[in-house]
Amino acid sequence: MSQFWSPAVRELTPYVPGEQPRERLIKLNTNENPYPPAPGVETVLREFPADHLRLYPDPESNALRQALAREYGVEASQVFVGNGSDEVLALAFQAFFCHDRPLEMPAITYSFYPVYCRLYGIERRALPLDDQWRVDLDAFTGNSAGAIFANPNAPTAHGHSRDAISALLERITDHVVLIDEAYVDFGGESAVPLVAHHPNLLVTGTFSKSRSLAGLRLGYAIGSRELIEGLERVKDSFNSYPVDSLASAIGIAALEDREHFDACRGKVITTRERTAKRLKELGFEVLPSQANFVLVQHPGFDIAQLFVGLRERGILVRHFNTEALRDFLRISIGTDDEMDSLIEALEGLCR
Numbered sequence: 001m002s003q004f005w006s007p008a009v010r011e012l013t014p015y016v017p018g019e020q021p022r023e024r025l026i027k028l029n030t031n032e033n034p035y036p037p038a039p040g041v042e043t044v045l046r047e048f049p050a051d052h053l054r055l056y057p058d059p060e061s062n063a064l065r066q067a068l069a070r071e072y073g074v075e076a077s078q079v080f081v082g083n084g085s086d087e088v089l090a091l092a093f094q095a096f097f098c099h100d101r102p103l104e105m106p107a108i109t110y111s112f113y114p115v116y117c118r119l120y121g122i123e124r125r126a127l128p129l130d131d132q133w134r135v136d137l138d139a140f141t142g143n144s145a146g147a148i149f150a151n152p153n154a155p156t157a158h159g160h161s162r163d164a165i166s167a168l169l170e171r172i173t174d175h176v177v178l179i180d181e182a183y184v185d186f187g188g189e190s191a192v193p194l195v196a197h198h199p200n201l202l203v204t205g206t207f208s209k210s211r212s213l214a215g216l217r218l219g220y221a222i223g224s225r226e227l228i229e230g231l232e233r234v235k236d237s238f239n240s241y242p243v244d245s246l247a248s249a250i251g252i253a254a255l256e257d258r259e260h261f262d263a264c265r266g267k268v269i270t271t272r273e274r275t276a277k278r279l280k281e282l283g284f285e286v287l288p289s290q291a292n293f294v295l296v297q298h299p300g301f302d303i304a305q306l307f308v309g310l311r312e313r314g315i316l317v318r319h320f321n322t323e324a325l326r327d328f329l330r331i332s333i334g335t336d337d338e339m340d341s342l343i344e345a346l347e348g349l350c351r
């Protein structure tokens with residue numbers, strides 16, 4: 001606490017990201033991709049003219065937006081890009097959710113959303129999950145400042161179908177429904193095609209997970225022109241150049257390589273299913289996952305102790321010390337070799 005801080009800053013409870021360890025660990029704690037980005041990314045890094053960095057980037061990131069528009073079958077005017085989807089989310093909260101009514105979100109979802117609520121003074125209405133740890137779409141009332149959830153949800157990993165999302169959007173028409181699709185490429189169904197029929201739908205995505213570019217910081221939103229314009233108004237009141245020219249060129253190169261993208265996500269999905277099966281054989285309860293992680297609990301063992309035991313064996317997973325998630329570990333899907341090491345360590349710990 002400092003006398004120099006603004007009063008609102010004293011009240012903040014910042015988001016705590018997963019640890020980035022200095023030592024070499026098998027790192028299964030922040031849902032990064034175990035495979036390298038597309039080879040074209042390496043080419044951009046080698047060939048990008050340093051002299052280009054003398055100039056400011058295109059404030060509208062037109063080339064990257066056009067590449068995303070091609071990828072998703074929308075107009076470039078329906079695409080917004082930012083410095084990681086966290087930044088896009090932060091701008092969206094300010095653009096759409098600052099009203100006198102509470103913002104509705106699942107009680108268990110991406111833990112950054114409540115942080116943004118506090119930052120902007122937005123009241124939050126937390127909706128319980130259903131009895132299978134799924135986001136309860138029927139719980140959203142429409143009498144709110146808006147709705148937000150991750151689909152697939154984090155850290156519970158379940159994803160709703162496009163039809164289910166469509167039914168929600170038939171019901172909620174007078175405020176923004178924001179669907180965070182950070183993990184959708186690992187088996188979920190994207191809501192982007194619904195953007196054409198629902199001017200209040202905003203879908204966010206990221207290059208951090210399925211495109212193996214977490215270190216680059218590139219995220220995006222797709223929605224109606226009026227929503228994108230709202231985001232641009234906030235962005236241009238905050239930072240005109242959130243996406244640098246190198247990041248933009250790398251993002252375009254990553255989007256161009258569909259074969260690499262499909263191969264990597266396919267491998268993650270196969271490894272996830274294999275890992276889930278082996279975890280179940282060890283007595284773990286594994287929530288069904290459409291993401292690049294699994295959320296697990298074990299009726300016979302103290303999860304916090306398993307977390308420590310894994311760490312001692314050089315394996316880092318995520319344990320959320322909250323009431324709802326205390327009994328769970330979230331395990332990111334790594335390579336087959338990394339998951340073999342995890343299973344081997346757990347076999348030792350769960351004896």
Ligand code: PMP
Nearest residue numbers: 084085086110150182206208219
């Ligand atoms: N949404 C969800 C659900 C996430 O888990 C994450 C990663 N922590 C993000 C958004 C942010 O991803 P990034 O800022 O790397 O695009």
